[in-house]
Amino acid sequence: MSQTAYLTQIGGVPVLVLKEGTQRAFGKEAMRINIMVAKAIAEVLRSTLGPKGMDKMLIDSLGDITITNDGATILDEMDIQHPIGKLLVEVAKTQDDEVGDGTTTAVVLAGALLEEAEKLLEKNIHPTIIISGYKRALETVMEHLRKIAIPVRRDDLETLKKVAATAMHGKISETVKDYFAELAAKACMMVAEEREPGRWFVDLDNIQIVKKYGGSLLDTQLIQGIVVDKEVVHAAMPRRVVNAKIALLDCPLEVEKPEIDAEIRITSPEQIRAFIEEEENILRKYVEKLRDIGANVVFTTKGIDDIAQYYLAKAGILAVRRVKRSDIEKLVRATGGRLITNIEDLRPEDLGYAGLVEERRVGDEKMVFVEQCKNPKAVSILIRGGFERLVDEAERNLEDALSVVADVIEDPYVVPGGGAAEMEAAKVARQLAMKVGGREQYAIEAFANALEVIPKTLAENAGLDAVDIITELRHRHEAEPDGWKYGVDVFSGKVADMVALNVIEPLSVKLQALKAAVEAACMILRIDEIIAASKIEEKKEKKEEEEESKVGE
Numbered sequence: 001m002s003q004t005a006y007l008t009q010i011g012g013v014p015v016l017v018l019k020e021g022t023q024r025a026f027g028k029e030a031m032r033i034n035i036m037v038a039k040a041i042a043e044v045l046r047s048t049l050g051p052k053g054m055d056k057m058l059i060d061s062l063g064d065i066t067i068t069n070d071g072a073t074i075l076d077e078m079d080i081q082h083p084i085g086k087l088l089v090e091v092a093k094t095q096d097d098e099v100g101d102g103t104t105t106a107v108v109l110a111g112a113l114l115e116e117a118e119k120l121l122e123k124n125i126h127p128t129i130i131i132s133g134y135k136r137a138l139e140t141v142m143e144h145l146r147k148i149a150i151p152v153r154r155d156d157l158e159t160l161k162k163v164a165a166t167a168m169h170g171k172i173s174e175t176v177k178d179y180f181a182e183l184a185a186k187a188c189m190m191v192a193e194e195r196e197p198g199r200w201f202v203d204l205d206n207i208q209i210v211k212k213y214g215g216s217l218l219d220t221q222l223i224q225g226i227v228v229d230k231e232v233v234h235a236a237m238p239r240r241v242v243n244a245k246i247a248l249l250d251c252p253l254e255v256e257k258p259e260i261d262a263e264i265r266i267t268s269p270e271q272i273r274a275f276i277e278e279e280e281n282i283l284r285k286y287v288e289k290l291r292d293i294g295a296n297v298v299f300t301t302k303g304i305d306d307i308a309q310y311y312l313a314k315a316g317i318l319a320v321r322r323v324k325r326s327d328i329e330k331l332v333r334a335t336g337g338r339l340i341t342n343i344e345d346l347r348p349e350d351l352g353y354a355g356l357v358e359e360r361r362v363g364d365e366k367m368v369f370v371e372q373c374k375n376p377k378a379v380s381i382l383i384r385g386g387f388e389r390l391v392d393e394a395e396r397n398l399e400d401a402l403s404v405v406a407d408v409i410e411d412p413y414v415v416p417g418g419g420a421a422e423m424e425a426a427k428v429a430r431q432l433a434m435k436v437g438g439r440e441q442y443a444i445e446a447f448a449n450a451l452e453v454i455p456k457t458l459a460e461n462a463g464l465d466a467v468d469i470i471t472e473l474r475h476r477h478e479a480e481p482d483g484w485k486y487g488v489d490v491f492s493g494k495v496a497d498m499v500a501l502n503v504i505e506p507l508s509v510k511l512q513a514l515k516a517a518v519e520a521a522c523m524i525l526r527i528d529e530i531i532a533a534s535k536i537e538e539k540k541e542k543k544e545e546e547e548e549s550k551v552g553e
Helices: 028-046 071-077 083-098 103-122 127-148 157-168 174-191 269-292 306-314 325-335 388-410 420-436 438-451 453-461 466-479 507-525 535-552
Strands: 007-010 013-016 023-026 056-059 065-068 193-196 199-201 207-213 221-223 226-228 240-249 297-300 318-320 352-362 365-371 379-385 413-416 486-489 494-497 504-506 529-532
Touching: 028 071, 028 083, 028 103, 028 507, 028 529, 056 071, 065 071, 065 388, 071 083, 071 103, 083 103, 083 507, 103 127, 103 438, 103 453, 103 507, 127 413, 127 420, 127 438, 127 507, 157 174, 157 388, 157 504, 174 207, 174 221, 174 379, 174 388, 199 388, 207 226, 207 388, 226 325, 226 379, 240 325, 269 306, 325 352, 325 365, 379 388, 388 504, 388 507, 413 420, 413 507, 420 438, 420 453, 420 466, 420 486, 438 453, 453 466, 453 486, 466 486, 466 494, 504 507
Parallel strands: 207 379, 240 297, 297 318
Antiparallel strands: 007 013, 023 529, 056 065, 193 199, 221 379, 226 365, 240 352, 352 365, 413 504, 486 494
16 A cells, blocks of 8 residues: 555544655555566566677667666666665676676576565465575575586686686677687786685786777787876887886976975076076986986886986987876786885886887877786786777676686686576475475475576577477486586577586676575565655755745845
8 A cells, every 4th residue: 555644543533653745655565566676677687688688778868878788787877766676786786796797697586586476475475484485495506506516727728718708698799709708718817816825816907908999809909918098208219118127106207396385596597507407417317217227118107307208218218107096006017016106216126027118009099008028917908899889898798708707716616507507406496395395385486486587588588489498408407417517508499518518607606696686585575665755845845944044034
């Protein structure tokens, strides 16, 4: 029931509890509204799932267009207003932040779990029983998936490429997918660090992605170093330096003004000349210091004076100024140098090394490439493409690929894709339901039915008969010893061994998607009342207050 104020009776007299204009929905109606919103959002994303999924065109208030089938991007750009909708947006964002992939799966699963719960609510099964069943099934399913997961070597480039290619299925043209998968796998392997014995970590911030439209997607390249989106400061400086010894500075190559106001009284032209010469001497000493310790390339986050530029050019040193803080930190990791805040402290061992530093024209801009670093712990990927929208979508796809490779390096286990893991999980949930019995059995069976929505959707999006596919998958998973590997091959339109087809996904992505979906569904099922404050009433009150203040004046 929904009403505009919360009325209660005391001795036959109605008492107003909430402000006039407040909207209130409670009981089954509140649950029905919440579930309806979640199902509607899941339905929007459902058609984007899998290699044969469709794209969405999103137009913002300024008229900018985004064309994508990335779940997190779609929900982010949709500008959803309903609180339950916002909750599902948070689910997608958490999934994206934690593991970088599986956002569509998480939201579609949450919608399916709520749809199944709605059927149980109509049979008068209490929400707490449904929540208890879902959580019990989740624990059992996660434990089983860990048992069947295939271990992977962290340095196995071929397997990492397969994982990256699976994440990009249907998101990028097939001709480029394998090339991008290789770039993603190599980049992650370069920046991976063993911080504790046996514990690896991949910080994706150390992989710089630079976008420049023009050329084709196959012109995209992995640079063993960093691309700095700046030009060389002086026309007389070299444009190419081989075997570069790089000084990385967080200080200006110019005479700084004093922090306090100072007055210099000059009484003769000689004093002006002495003042200017002293300034030149300071700058010349800076450049001599750089030259003496062997630096032939300089990057600084601050400015470089015109006189200093002249002396640097004369010394044959390539210099770039006002480099972004994030870029200079990546240069430190790539070249093995140290960031110096005072030029007087600079020593030969503080210099970084790169096999080549070169200024190149990319599209209509000049950029400085620092590459061929010995053991770079930060690398760059320069994405090229025919037009801006294509480059943006290529970046989103590449980020997905990088995320899943990083997930496998950190937690080296994979499971078969194509809905195989979800079908296996549904089988295990049904077996659990038979053991549990009672009303909770219905909730666990509902959980199993909801999991089957993933292979069912993959089949529907590929134009296949979902009933036939699900029936055959159930049979394979129940009857065959290696049935857990079987999923939907959307290209042949049949049920197939996903491991043999190289369709594999990180275990951590699957577990996170299941956890996120169940937690979201349980949170929504716990809500039995919605009380929305009146926005109209607030505006009316403000208007009345303004009118009163005018009368007072």
